[in-house]
């Protein structure tokens with residue numbers, strides 16, 4: 402192995418010295434060295450864009466989905482979906498730490514707050530995964546680098562609930578920073594995990610909070626959480642989505658919201674996000690299915706001066722904030738509990 406690096410460069414197997422995220426292949430072999438920790442896996446949470454892509458590609462067949470995930474992990478030493486470019490995160494127990502690691506010890510239960518696209522990973526068994534959800538029970542191990550953020554799993558919330566929330570904790574944390582003093586925050590994909598948290602984070606901070614959902618079935622949960630402006634539309638159809646939002650919300654044709662938050666798990670929704678955004682507003686792309694080239698070129702092509710933000714999953718304090726939202730809002734916790742932890 403190459404000389405130890407806190408960023409994990411010593412685990413990069415490519416000829417070119419890439420950072421682990423951009424590397425084609427990582428070496429996940431134990432033991433942990435330096436400031437690393439070896440994590441015994443409990444569950445992976447595949448990123449929603451990656452899960453959706455693998456499910457579509459493999460026709461929803463659980464055997465084929467398991468085989469595909471194992472293929473990716475075995476060939477790359479990490480769960481870095483070559484089509485979507487996205488990963489996910491994991492929960493597990495610390496099995497061993499490197500000689501320089503002081504803040505973790507064997508037996509600690511943690512969630513990694515760093516993408517699976519840069520986490521050295523080895524999977525022995527995926528047979529417990531039925532392919533129906535992005536939460537993947539798995540046997541194997543991962544390496545946490547010295548510089549990689551993590552969160553300790555709290556004792557008062559079920560692990561599966563924590564996994565669901567921590568996967569998308571960056572979205573509500575970022576929306577809390579962006580939503581104050583806006584007339585309207587509009588969330589596309591409002592019925593999903595990050596969408597629900599983004600709506601809740603904007604509540605009481607923007608004057609109005611609106612959501613675009615893909616199907617009627619997502620309306621009741623949002624209404625129960627106190628949101629009246631909920632529009633059903635397919636965000637891959639930009640003009641149709643704008644028309645549906647304008648007619649439901651009753652705006653004047655100059656865009657619908659001054660903050661648009663994209664939380665969908667499919668490609669092709671960049672145009673709707675920009676059309677829905679008012680001149681001078683901000684469009685925040687949390688979705689990993691976003692083409693940032695398309696975003697920039699569509700905004701330019703429409704002659705629209707909107708702030709374009711890439712959704713990094715990391716915001717200081719995001720894990721505590723997202724878990725705190727569930728503790729403080731029983732209705733939100735109920736929705737997450739029913740969907741992701743029962």
Ligand code: NAP
Nearest residue numbers: 449450590592593594595615635636665666688689712714
């Ligand atoms: P999720 O729970 O699967 O939610 C996605 C939502 O988008 C679903 O409610 C889905 O509705 C909706 N949707 C799908 N197609 C749509 C369309 N054409 N029009 C309108 N809505 C549509 O996903 P998530 O876990 O919240 O993740 C959302 C996105 O964030 C994903 O792209 C994921 O990769 C990304 N992500 C980013 C980071 C980061 O660090 N930036 C971290 C984690 C996740 P239906 O299910 O009814 O189709």
